[in-house]
Amino acid sequence: MKIIVAGVKKEVAEGLTVQGLIEQEQVETPEYVTVSVNEEFIESGTFASHVLKDGDEVEFLYFMGGGAYGIYE
Amino acid sequence: MAFTNEQLERYSRHIILKEIGVKGQKKLLNAKFLINDACVMEKKPLSHAGIIRFKGQLTTILPGEGPCYRCIFQSPPPKDAVPTCKEAGVIGAMGGVIGSLQAMEAVKYITGAGELLSGYLLTYDALKMEFRKIKLPPRGKGCAVCSDTPTITKLIDYEQAACELKH
Numbered sequence: 001m002k003i004i005v006a007g008v009k010k011e012v013a014e015g016l017t018v019q020g021l022i023e024q025e026q027v028e029t030p031e032y033v034t035v036s037v038n039e040e041f042i043e044s045g046t047f048a049s050h051v052l053k054d055g056d057e058v059e060f061l062y063f064m065g066g067g068a069y070g071i072y073e
Numbered sequence: 074m075a076f077t078n079e080q081l082e083r084y085s086r087h088i089i090l091k092e093i094g095v096k097g098q099k100k101l102l103n104a105k106f107l108i109n110d111a112c113v114m115e116k117k118p119l120s121h122a123g124i125i126r127f128k129g130q131l132t133t134i135l136p137g138e139g140p141c142y143r144c145i146f147q148s149p150p151p152k153d154a155v156p157t158c159k160e161a162g163v164i165g166a167m168g169g170v171i172g173s174l175q176a177m178e179a180v181k182y183i184t185g186a187g188e189l190l191s192g193y194l195l196t197y198d199a200l201k202m203e204f205r206k207i208k209l210p211p212r213g214k215g216c217a218v219c220s221d222t223p224t225i226t227k228l229i230d231y232e233q234a235a236c237e238l239k240h
Contacts, residue, residue, distance in 0.1 A: 029154060031150075031154040034145050039208050041144075041145075041214075061146075062128070063123070064125045064128070064130055065125070
């Protein structure tokens with residue numbers, strides 16, 4: 001089936017879950033990433049059970065703490 | 074919302090970062106939530122931005138109108154879940170790029186010109202030279218601080234909570 005991940009069309013297997021996509025896409029911070037599917041946030045506790053459908057648009061929103069501290073150490 | 078002198082001293086340390094290193098990193102991460110919560114509670118607009126390595130993000134938070142920071146990230150990340158700037162680094166020019174965009178959002182808010190990033194997360198990938206504008210869900214859906222039935226009604230002193238954590 002075809003889905004859109006971060007604006008890019010991708011062919012993925014039927015039955016792929018959000019968790020499966022996170023692993024497949026090698027998301028940098030898999031333990032803490034916000035996922036939206038069709039502009040709706042998916043609860044992190046349901047990543048493994050949320051099955052993606054043909055045409056779904058998925059976005060990964062990464063936490064960026066920011067700052068440039070540590071250079072003084 | 075009145076703060077005691079002790080609270081002002083403690084909260085300002087989150088932002089001013091007198092402590093550098095691991096404690097400072099924790100405080101900066103937590104400061105984002107503190108500032109967001111304070112702005113939502115006081116109904117003040119907030120420009121949020123973050124940068125790391127070659128990536129950045131930006132959104133404008135208008136309490137009561139669009140989603141807030143906690144709508145996107147419910148609580149500070151667990152230890153070691155995300156890289157810190159000390160670990161990952163950040164290119165200096167990222168501050169200029171994203172900082173200037175924040176300034177532009179402020180100018181637009183003050184003048185009423187154009188469209189603000191309320192309801193959108195702008196992301197920037199410097200290596201790909203790519204900006205994306207990600208539409209966010211509407212404000213409040215289950216959000217602990219900005220929904221119509223918030224569960225967070227007081228500022229959280231994450232510093233105290235962090236000191237109690239055992240690593």
